[in-house]
Amino acid sequence: MAKRDSNIDPFNAGEPVSPWQDPESETRDDEGQEAYGAPHHGDSTPKPPIGQMAGFASNNANGPKEPRTRRRSADSLKREMARQARAQRTRNKTPGSIARRIFKLILGILILFLLLSTGSSIASCAASLFTPSAPNEPYDIPAFEEDEDSPEAQCLLLANTRMEHLLLAGTPEHAAVADRIAAAFTQRIENDFDLTPDELGVNPAIVAEWAIGSLIYKGVDTHAFPEADDPYASVYFDVEACSMMTMYYEFQSDLYDYLSEQGLYLLDIKQGKELADAQKTDIADILQAAMAETGSRESSMRVRLTLQDDTWKIDEADFERYCDYIFGMPA
Numbered sequence: 383m384a385k386r387d388s389n390i391d392p393f394n395a396g397e398p399v400s401p402w403q404d405p406e407s408e409t410r411d412d413e414g415q416e417a418y419g420a421p422h423h424g425d426s427t428p429k430p431p432i433g434q435m436a437g438f439a440s441n442n443a444n445g446p447k448e449p450r451t452r453r454r455s456a457d458s459l460k461r462e463m464a465r466q467a468r469a470q471r472t473r474n475k476t477p478g479s480i481a482r483r484i485f486k487l488i489l490g491i492l493i494l495f496l497l498l499s500t501g502s503s504i505a506s507c508a509a510s511l512f513t514p515s516a517p518n519e520p521y522d523i524p525a526f527e528e529d530e531d532s533p534e535a536q537c538l539l540l541a542n543t544r545m546e547h548l549l550l551a552g553t554p555e556h557a558a559v560a561d562r563i564a565a566a567f568t569q570r571i572e573n574d575f576d577l578t579p580d581e582l583g584v585n586p587a588i589v590a591e592w593a594i595g596s597l598i599y600k601g602v603d604t605h606a607f608p609e610a611d612d613p614y615a616s617v618y619f620d621v622e623a624c625s626m627m628t629m630y631y632e633f634q635s636d637l638y639d640y641l642s643e644q645g646l647y648l649l650d651i652k653q654g655k656e657l658a659d660a661q662k663t664d665i666a667d668i669l670q671a672a673m674a675e676t677g678s679r680e681s682s683m684r685v686r687l688t689l690q691d692d693t694w695k696i697d698e699a700d701f702e703r704y705c706d707y708i709f710g711m712p713a
Contacts, residue, residue, distance in 0.1 A: 533606035583662025625710025
C-alpha cells in the first residue's frame with residue numbers, strides 16, 4: 383500500500399476529484415498501461431515493483447506537488463443540463479400550475495362574455511332612444527286559432543274598435559272622454575281660483591284634446607269566459623298617455639309665479655278682480671307651456687265585456703274608470 387505524503391496539509395488540501403471528473407486521470411491511466419506494458423527492445427529501464435505504480439512514484443518525493451486544473455467534462459455538463467431541463471418540465475406539470483392555467487382561461491372567457499353582453503345592452507338602449515314612436519299606433523289584431531266567430535276574436539275586435547273611436551274626433555266615444563277631461567279641468571280651476579276657465583283665459587277643450595291625442599296603445603292579451611255563471615271577457619292593452627293632473631300642477635305653480643310678478647294676489651282674484659286681456663293671453667301661453675313640458679307615462683288598460691242576450695257588449699262604467707286612470711283625472 384502506498385504511503386500518504388506527509389507534506390500535504392489535510393486542512394488545506396483541495397477537494398478530492400473523482401476519476402470521471404478529472405481529465406488527467408485518463409493520462410495517468412495511459413501512463414500506467416505503458417509502465418506495465420511489454421518492454422521494448424533495448425529498453426534497460428527496470429520495471430517497477432508490484433504495489434508501486436509509475437504514476438504514483440512522485441508521492442514519496444519531498445518536492446512540492448503541482449496543482450491540478452479541475453474542470454467538468456463535456457459529458458458531465460450535458461448530463462447536468464438534461465437534469466435541470468427534466469426538473470423544469472416536472473415543475474411546469476405540477477397540479478398547481480395546471481390549476482392556475484385553467485383558472486386564467488375561465489376568467490378570460492367570463493370577462494369576454496361580460497364585455498359582449500354589456501356592449502349589446504348599450505347598443506340596444508341607444509337604438510331605443512333614437513327610435514321615434516309613432517303616435518296613436520293602432521293595434522294589429524292577431525290571428526286566433528279559432529274562427530272569427532270565437533268569443534276571443536269577437537271581444538278583441540270590439541275592444542280595438544272602441545280604442546280607435548276614442549282617438550277619432552267626432553265620434554261619440556271620443557266626445558264622451560273629452561267632456562270628462564274638460565269637466566275635470568274646469569272643476570280644478572273653479573276650486574283653486576273661484577273663476578271660470580273663460581275668466582282666467584284658458585280653454586278646457588284644448589286640454590282634453592291634448593290628453594287624448596297623447597294616447598298610444600297596443601293589445602297584449604284577450605280572455606273570454608262565455609260558459610261562466612256571469613259570462614265576461616277582458617282585453618288588455620299596454621298604453622302610454624299624458625296625465626291631466628300632472629300638467630295642471632305644473633300650470634298652477636307657473637300661474638302663481640306669474641300673478642306674483644303682476645302684483646296680483648289670489649285673494650284679489652277671488653274677490654272679483656278681473657284680469658286684463660293681455661294677462662289672459664299670458665296665462666293661456668303658460669297653459670300651452672305646461673302641456674308641452676308634461677311627458678307621457680306608461681300604464682295598462684282593460685276593456686271589460688259582458689255577454690248579454692248572446693251579444694258581447696263593453697262595460698261602459700269600467701271603461702270610464704280606466705280612461706280616468708290613464709289620463710290622470712282626479713277620482
